[in-house]
Amino acid sequence: xxxxxxxxxxxxxxxxxxxxxxxxxxxxxxxxxxxxxxxxxxxxxxxxxxxxxxxxxxxxxxxxxxxxxxxxxxxxxxxxxxxxxxxxxxxxxxxxxxxxxxxxxxxxxxxxxxxxxxxxxxxxxxxxxxxxxxxxxxxxxxxxxxxxxxxxxxxxxxxxxxxxxxxxxxxxxxxxxxxxxxxxxxxxxxxxxxxxxxxxxxxxxxxxxxxxxxxxxxxxxxxxxxxxxxxxxxxxxxxxxxxxxxxxxxxxxxxxxxxxxxxxxxxxxxxxxxxxxxxxxxxxxxxxxxxxxxxxxxxxxxxxxxxxx
Numbered sequence: 001x002x003x004x005x006x007x008x009x010x011x012x013x014x015x016x017x018x019x020x021x022x023x024x025x026x027x028x029x030x031x032x033x034x035x036x037x038x039x040x041x042x043x044x045x046x047x048x049x050x051x052x053x054x055x056x057x058x059x060x061x062x063x064x065x066x067x068x069x070x071x072x073x074x075x076x077x078x079x080x081x082x083x084x085x086x087x088x089x090x091x092x093x094x095x096x097x098x099x100x101x102x103x104x105x106x107x108x109x110x111x112x113x114x115x116x117x118x119x120x121x122x123x124x125x126x127x128x129x130x131x132x133x134x135x136x137x138x139x140x141x142x143x144x145x146x147x148x149x150x151x152x153x154x155x156x157x158x159x160x161x162x163x164x165x166x167x168x169x170x171x172x173x174x175x176x177x178x179x180x181x182x183x184x185x186x187x188x189x190x191x192x193x194x195x196x197x198x199x200x201x202x203x204x205x206x207x208x209x210x211x212x213x214x215x216x217x218x219x220x221x222x223x224x225x226x227x228x229x230x231x232x233x234x235x236x237x238x239x240x241x242x243x244x245x246x247x248x249x250x251x252x253x254x255x256x257x258x259x260x261x262x263x264x265x266x267x268x269x270x271x272x273x274x275x276x277x278x279x280x281x282x283x284x285x286x287x288x289x290x291x292x293x294x295x296x297x298x299x300x301x302x303x304x305x306x307x308x309x
Contacts, residue, residue, distance in 0.1 A: 003076050003103030003134040005164045005191040009042030010225045011078060013197075013217035015264055016051045016064060018277040024060050026067070028274045033071035035272055039222050042213065043076040044068050045105060047092075049143065050217045050260050053080055055279040062095055069100035076102030078136060078215075084109070086128035093129040103134035105167060108146045115152050122156045122163075131162045140169040140197065150179040154189045167215050169197035174209050181210035199254045200224050204243045207231035218250055219266035222306060245303035249296045261285045262293055269297070269309045 014036070017028035036044050046068050047053040047061055056064070068077045079096040081089045081104045093104045106125050112118050126135065137156060139148045148156075148170075157163045170176050177196075183189035195215035196206045200223070203214050207228060214224045223246050230239035253262045261283045264276035276285075285293070300307035 001074075001076065001102060003043075003078065003136075003164050005193050007043065007076065007165060007193040007195070008212035010213050010221060010228055011043040011045050011076075011195060011215040012036055012041055012221040012224070013048045013050050013215060014044055014046050014064075014068065015217065015260065015267070015273070016047075016053075016056065016279075017273050018052075018275065018279050020275055020277045022277070022279045024056075024063065025274055026063070029064060029067045030071055032272060033068045036221065037072045037075065040225055041072070041075070041221060043078065043102070044072055045078040045080065045215055047080040048105065048217075049080070049107075049140075050263070051080065052260075052279055052282070053082075058092070061092060062099065065096045065101055066099050078103050078105050080105045080107070080138075081129070082107040082109075082138070086125065089125065090128045090130075093133055097133055103136060103164065104129065105136040105138050107138035107140065107144055108148075110145045112146050115149070115155075118146060118148060118152055119155050119159065123159060126160045126162060131160070134162055134164045135160075136165040136167050137163060138167045138169070140167070142169070142171055150176055150183065153180065154183055157189060157192055163192075165193040165195060167197055168194050168206070168211065171198055171202075174202065174205055177206060177209040177211055199259065200227075200250055201254055203227055204231075204240050207239070208236070217263060218246075218253065219263045219270070220246060220249075220304075220306065223304070242304070246300055249293075249300055249307075252293065252296055258283055258285070258289070262289070265290060265293060266297065269294075271309070 017025040019025045079101045081092045083089045194211050196211045197216040200218045213228045227239050267273045268276040297307045
C-alpha cells in the first residue's frame with residue numbers, strides 16, 4: 001500500500017543491528033521489526049541517518065527493507081534513499097518499492113543554499129526516481145545545514161504531487177508547524193502529513209501545534225506512541241506527565257556523536273537488540289557513560305515500569 005497524506009502515528013527510525021564483528025545481525029533485524037509491529041507502531045522508517053545507511057552494501061540495504069516489510073505486514077515501510085547521485089537513489093527507490101516499501105524519504109544535500117536550489121533539487125529527484133513513488137521531505141537543518149522556510153516546503157509540495165509527508169526536524173520548529181497548518185487552513189497548501197523527529201525532544205508541543213505523529217528513534221518508541229495517542233485524545237496533562245518522566249533520557253540520547261551509541265545500548269539492555277555494536281566508524285560509550293544511562297533508566301522506571309532493565 002503506497003504512503004499517503006493521511007499517514008499518522010509513530011514511525012520509528014530503525015537502527016541497523018550489527019554483530020560485534022560488524023556483520024549485519026539479521027536475527028536481531030527480524031526481532032526488531034517484529035517488536036515495532038507488536039507495540040503498535042503505525043509504520044517504520046529504515047536506512048535513515050540513525051540507521052547507518054552509508055555503511056551498508058547495496059544488498060544489505062535491500063535486506064533491511066525486506067526484513068521490515070516481512071515483519072510488519074500491512075504497515076507502511078519508508079526507505080531513506082538519500083545519496084550523492086540520482087542514479088543510486090533511483091535504483092534503491094525502485095528496488096525498495098518492488099520489495100513492498102510504501103514510499104521513500106529524501107534529504108537535501110548540504111550544498112544547497114538558495115530557495116531555488118532546494119526546490120530545483122527536489123524536482124530533479126522526483127524526475128529521477130519517478131513521480132509514481134510517494135516521497136517524504138526530510139527537513140533537518142541542524143545536521144544538513146539546509147534551511148527550508150515554510151514557503152519553500154509549500155512550493156515543493158505544490159510542484160510535486162508525489163510529495164505526501166514532511167519529516168519535520170527543525171529546531172526551533174514549532175512555529176514552522178503552525179505556519180504550514182495555517183497555509184492549509186487558508187487553502188494555499190494541500191493536505192500533508194507531518195511527522196516530527198529530533199529524538200522526540202519536542203513531541204509534546206509538536207502534537208499540539210498540529211503534527212500528525214513522530215518519525216524518530218528514541219529507545220522507548222512505546223513512549224512516543226503513548227504521547228501521540230494521549231494528545232490525539234486531548235489528554236494533555238497525562239501526555240505531558242508521561243513525556244516529562246522520559247525527558248532526561250531523551251535529552252541524554254540527543255548528544256551529537258553519541259546518540260546512536262546511547263540508543264543502541266539502551267535497546268540492548270531492554271532485550272530488543274542482541275548487541276549495541278555499530279559498524280566502523282562508530283562511537284563507543286565509556287563505562288562512565290553507561291553508568292549514567294543506567295542511572296537515568298532507574299529514574300524513568302520510578303514512573304514507567306517499562307524502563308526496568
